[in-house]
Amino acid sequence: MSRIDEVVEERLRAVGQRYTPKRRALVEALRQAGNPVATPDLSGGPSGLPQSFVYRNLVVLEQAGVVHRVVTDEEFTRYELAEDLTAHHHHLVCRSCGTVEDVTVPPRFERFMAQTVFDVAGRSGFSAAGHRLDVIGTCRRCAGSRSGATASRQAER
Numbered sequence: 001m002s003r004i005d006e007v008v009e010e011r012l013r014a015v016g017q018r019y020t021p022k023r024r025a026l027v028e029a030l031r032q033a034g035n036p037v038a039t040p041d042l043s044g045g046p047s048g049l050p051q052s053f054v055y056r057n058l059v060v061l062e063q064a065g066v067v068h069r070v071v072t073d074e075e076f077t078r079y080e081l082a083e084d085l086t087a088h089h090h091h092l093v094c095r096s097c098g099t100v101e102d103v104t105v106p107p108r109f110e111r112f113m114a115q116t117v118f119d120v121a122g123r124s125g126f127s128a129a130g131h132r133l134d135v136i137g138t139c140r141r142c143a144g145s146r147s148g149a150t151a152s153r154q155a156e157r
Helices: 003-014 021-033 051-063 107-123 140-156
Strands: 067-070 078-081 090-094 100-103 134-137
Touching: 003 021, 003 051, 021 051, 021 078, 051 067
Parallel strands: 090 134
Antiparallel strands: 067 078, 090 100
């Protein structure tokens, strides 16, 4: 059993749940995805997990602190393993297609950002436990298709 599996089992037990083989398959699918994924991407396919199971168990795993929800402008919420089970990172979120890409920032910027967050929180009497940065914009694929569509319209004129 991997370290992640041990932590997941412990967290589920703490909320009165078991780490079943299907839940293990769901955690493995999230681990292999590498980026936040939408629930439809986790059901069926190689995992063979029913969609209703995925939805129900993502809620349980989120309540246990195993997964983190990433909200996008897209109709589907995306999920990933909790940061303490993987590594600290941030997200690039495409507002056109909803894809989410994990990114890390240079250590110097990360230290600056963390210090700034803690300073701002401290001035407000808020006790910060961490931070997240989601950069919202347009991914390369969507930007490319837009520029291609723009070029096509201009050529028609």
